[in-house]
Amino acid sequence: MNARLRWVGAVVALAVPALAIGATGLLWSSALRGDVASHWSDLGPADGSLPGVAVFSVTFGVAIAAVIVGVVAVALPRVSVRSTRAALFWMGSVGAVAAGGWLIPAGLTVQAGSAEGAVLGGWVIALALAVLYGAVPYLVAPRDGRHDERRPATLATPLRATETGAWSRTITAKVFVYVTVLVVAIAAAVEIPLVLLGDPGAGAVSLAILLAAAVVLASFIRVRITVDWRGLRIVSLLLRLPLKRIPLDMIRRADAAELRVGEWGGWGYRIMPGRSALILRDGPGLVVTTTDDREFAVSVSDPEVPAALLNSLRSTSVGEARS
16 A cells, blocks of 8 residues: 555544544434433442533534544645654544544433433443544554654764764753652642541542652653664663663664654653654654664754764674675
């Protein structure tokens, strides 16, 4: 399938949730004339309802908006492939969640004959998994074939078969300092009043969650990125924890690129279908493509150097293996 057909297929996949809402809205016209279930306290019958027309209008509007944003991302010629696929993923998830917010409540209402009799049951799983639908248009879309911001990286003087090299950089991400302090402050604000009231255990669960989040955030404050004959390694210097390791024989290529927080799912360690990243800031970064076609990106100010070194070390190791 050529790239154009795959882009069309991705847009069609993106439109499926909106089409499903529209088609069932016509099919379940009776639900639009009354109330549909809108809230469950457990897996049993619904304990809340809303007018069917309102639920249909909101969910259909959100799904259509997601399609429009996705189509615009595909149509703009200067948007990179990574940005477009990221937009398709998130908009696909938004559209699917909207579809779930109509299909399941309205369908259960129609089946039960009333909003009060709609039993949620195992459908809660489908509702929770709707967010994963974004992976469908993301995977259908081609991985290349449009404007791409990556720059080929090669050493000015390639390594010889008997030579090796190493590169290391320590990065401090101030944004994670501020966020970690904020989370610790929130944890203190939760616990201190409880201690003064003589009930320190009341907020134990929330306190544990906040402190665990603070530890995770603190691990990104100061990291060391190393490239050598072993491959790529990233270590948290504050907690002395390994964050990522990609062996040299698992690396297919390395590129310098402009990393945008929105394209990679946000700050910190992000995981998306087919790729992951350690995003510490907007700007230059190293993108490593593994032999199984997965991508890993990390923010670094001079990505051309480690990318070129990885490519040279990789080509040297391949040459040695063939000889």
